[in-house]
Every structure is written in C-alpha cells, then in structure tokens.
Amino acid sequence: MKVVLMLALRSLYNRRLTAIMTVISISVSVALLLGVEKIRTEAKSSFSSTISGTDLIVGARSGSVQLLLYSVFRIGNATNNISWQSYQEIASQPKVEWTIPMVLGDSHRGYRVLGTTADYFKHYRYGRKHTLAFRDGQPFEALHDVVLGAEVAKQLNYQLGQKVVISHGTGTTSFSKHEDQPFTVVGILEPTGTPLDRTLHVSLAAIEAIHIDWQSGSYIPGSGGTTPVSERKLEPKQITAILVGLKSKMSTFQLQRSINNYRKEALQAILPGVALQELWSMLGIVESTLLIISGFVVATGLFGMLTALLTSLNERRREMAILRAVGARPWQVCLLLVLETGGLTLSGILLSLIFLYGGLAISIPFIENHFGLFLELSLPGLYELKLLSLVFITGLLCGLLPGYGAYRYSLADGMTVRL
C-alpha cells in the first residue's frame, strides 16, 4: 500500500503539468459550486434581512405577500389605504413601542417617494439589526426636505442642497408634477442593499402639503384654499402601511389577531419574517436552478479529470507494463490509479477552498459596497462538507474506470512494440 502510494506520487510528479492542470480545473469547478451555494444562502439571508426588528406590518386586508411587496419592496400597489384614525388607535396600544406610518404613491423619475416620520430613521432595521446611517446630511426637518436613498443619489447624481421635484403617481414619465413645491435634498443615506436605496423619503406633512391643490385627481391651483402651507395643520387622512415594533414579542400574535379582527376597518397585520419566507418559497425554483447549475459545473470538472486520466493511460501503458513486470499485481495497478484520482480530487478540493476564501476575503468589501449583499466569511457548514465529500467520493470512483482498464491490460500489452 505504502509503495503504491509512493509510486502514485512519483508518477504524478512525473506528469506534474497535466496533474496541476487537472487539480486546477477541479478546484475551479468546486470553488464555483461552493461559491454558488454561498451566494444562494447569503442572497436568501440578505433577502430576508431587507427588514428586521419590525414585529408587524399593518396594511389594508389583502395578501400577506402583497402587503410585504408594496410596503417593504416598493413593488405593486396597495389595494386600500388605512385611515389615520385607525393608525392612531394602533399606535396608542400599550403593547406598541413604536410605529412608522408610511405613505406611498408619488415618485421621482421612476423612484418611489415615501412619506414617513423621522422615526423611520430611528427604528428601521435591516440585515443583522443594522440601523440606517447617513452618508451625508441628516433626517428631514423642514416641510420641503427630502432624504435620498444611496442609489437615487448615485444614479441621478444628486448632491445636498439640490432641488428635486416630485411627480404625482408612480410612472417613470409622469406628466403631472408637483412643480409648485420643490424639495431640497438634506440627507443621503448609506447603501443598504435593500429597496430603501431606491427610495426618496419625505415627511408625512410634505405629502399632504403637495396634494393641497389637488382635487379629484388633478391639479387646480388655489383649489385647496389660500391658507399658506406653513399655517396649515398638515395631517394625513390616510396612509398606506404601518411598521410596528412591540415592547415584548409575546404580544405579537395577540396584536396581530386584534388587528385582523378589527371591526371598523378591514386591516391586516403580517409578520414580516413569515411573509418573507412565503415569498422566498415562491422564488424557490430560482434557488434550485442555481444549485442544479453548480452541480453540473462540478460534473464537468470531474469529467475533465476522467478524460485527462484516460488519455494519459494510453501513454502510460509502458509504465503499467513495467510495474507488472517487476511484480505488481493487477489490483495494485488499479489501486495506483484510484489513489491518483483521489489525490487529485482532494488537492483540487483543498485548492478550491483556498480559492473561495481568498476570493471572498478580497471581494467582500467590494460586493458589500456595490451590491449591498452582506457576505459572511464563515467556515463551510455541514451541507458544504457533505457536498465536498460527495465530490471526493465521485473523484475516487472516477479512478476505477481507468483503473479497471489498467487491470485488464495483459503484461505483454505494453511491452510489445507496435509498428
């Protein structure tokens, strides 16, 4: 056995260039498998960390996924609004620690405008309880202040102090603009990797203010009365959704039930974590596609190794014959080849780990900055180890094929000089 191992190593050393290439091709494919697996799990956790720390989301009664989509992901629209009165009744519940009212419906060059309160910047959490941080400026204070998400500022190249006009409705090319009341950029947020980056934030009062002169869906100057904006009590009559934080998680389901059974308005409260999971399970097909693709990549790598070995076997007939001539038994020749593939696969796997973690360590800051995807440099989990051992065993088994070939060659086979 020891001798066979020795021989395998020596023989490999003799063919080091092909051996190294085989190892590299295996390691690249395995690194890809692990990388895809990593991104798959991390994208899932990043997706589910779009919102964290919020116990309930309240909106009009519809579907939990729909409510999640329009309130958190800014996709689609609400079926109904919530009356300001119901909002206040929920906010004043003793179990409630904080609430964030949200008004959606206006936009700026295709980006959604969110009307909310300054509490949004204080209580909204994403990822592993990250708070919102300002890259520049501060939360809105004056009526016509706007805080931009990172992507909005970057794509439209906006700076602090710049004037921004908000469009009525949510189309990318809206013709009805709130041009009478331009906003001033007072803050730009750090990138979060969430839909928040693509949002403009203004105060609830501002949303009210820009709609003063809007009557039955169209802008009629002066129709809202002549009282100056600064002297009005700007309180919304209806809002789109509410984020709720509770004092104790114990009361989550109680409050959810009482909101869902609320008699005066058809409201719905959802658990964001549960709704995110529901949504992700709908996207499950994408997840399994990624996995299948990376599985094929590994299969390709192993086939490459098999091809290289089978090709080299032809050239190594003489080597095998000499081994047999000096007294090696057929099974020892076979073992030699299995050990060789095993060794190649193992070093490929080890190299792939170096590739993966080296690559991750270098690219994590870049990925975080550009895609907002927060990867964690963690040791391979049980699932990854299972995948790796599966690759290793398949590699070993691959050795059996050329091994069997070598086993069958007669002693004379390699000795005869063919003309």
Place this chain on the structure above:
Amino acid sequence: MKLLSGVLLALVAPVVVAEGIERQFESHEHGKAVMTVVLEGKALQIEINSPAANIVGFEHAPADKQQKDALISVIGQLKKPEQLFVFPDGSACLADLAEVQTTMMDDHETDHDHEASHDHETGHQADSGHDGDNHSDFQLSYQFHCGSPALLKGFSVELFEYYPQMKQLQVQLIGPSGQSYQQLDEDNRWINF
C-alpha cells in the same frame, strides 16, 4: 348639556357599530390548523387554533351522551400539555398554563365545569358556536416556563398522534433567531427554533 350629549352618544353609538365590518369569518379548513409559538427569554407561549372536526370529529354542540363524553375527555386530554409537546432533555420546560376554549360548548353545564377547573376566563370566542350548523373551533393556549431555554433548540408536537384527523399544522414562530414559518405533519413533528 351632559345629559344631552349622553343621549346623542347613545344615538350615535349603534350607527358607528353598524358602519363597521360585522360579517367576517376566519378561514376554516378541516385537516389544517394554525399554531403560533413565541419564545422570549424563559417564557414559551404556544397557541393552536383548529377546526373542532380535527380534534373531536364533529362540529355541532354534542347531541347525545356519547358525544358529550367524547368532548369532555378530549378537553381533559388537551389540558395535559406535557403529553402534547415533547421538549429536549435539560430544557426544563414546565407548563404554567393550559387553556382550552371551544365554540362548541353551548352547554352551560360543561362550560361552568370548565371554568371551575380553571381560573381563566372562558367564553365564546365568536358568535358562530350558537348557531346549530355553523363551524366550530378549538382555541388552545399553553404557556411554559423553561429553566434553560438555551437547550431548547426545538420541540416536537404530538397532536397528530392523538388526533388522526389533524393532518397539517401551519406554524408561525418567533424565536431567538427571529420570525419564521414551518409546516408540521404526521411525519415531521419537530419545530425548529
């Protein structure tokens, strides 16, 4: 003036109620039940809302002695949480509260008996139980105190063992790692925190 406003209020009040949504029903699907679990600190709270058919096999108020006995024995059984939930060794979870409410119990006799055996207020959750041919539900509430919650990585739910009509439990979970959703059935009884 005060009297007048009182009169006004009395006049206004029913109008407000009438404006509200009064015809609403929760979903009711036989074979399925909804379960909520919250673990915070050392307190574990479990609630199950199930159509009565999953548990006793019928949904009308018990008609004869046999059905009445069946109902009483089921309620007795549901009040033994240590049989319904199996916790990992060492987590030291002990039941603080086991409460069973059902909209089937139109019978005041059994209702009183129920109340006597437990200090907690029992009542008809919805009006539906009063109508003979309506759907009925069971609402089960349990509270546990867990000595070492760190060891409570999960627990198993044995309801499927006792109530074969119960096919699926949809579990909404709030644990140390956040909110999640799980589905349990006869073959998969383990709730993972």
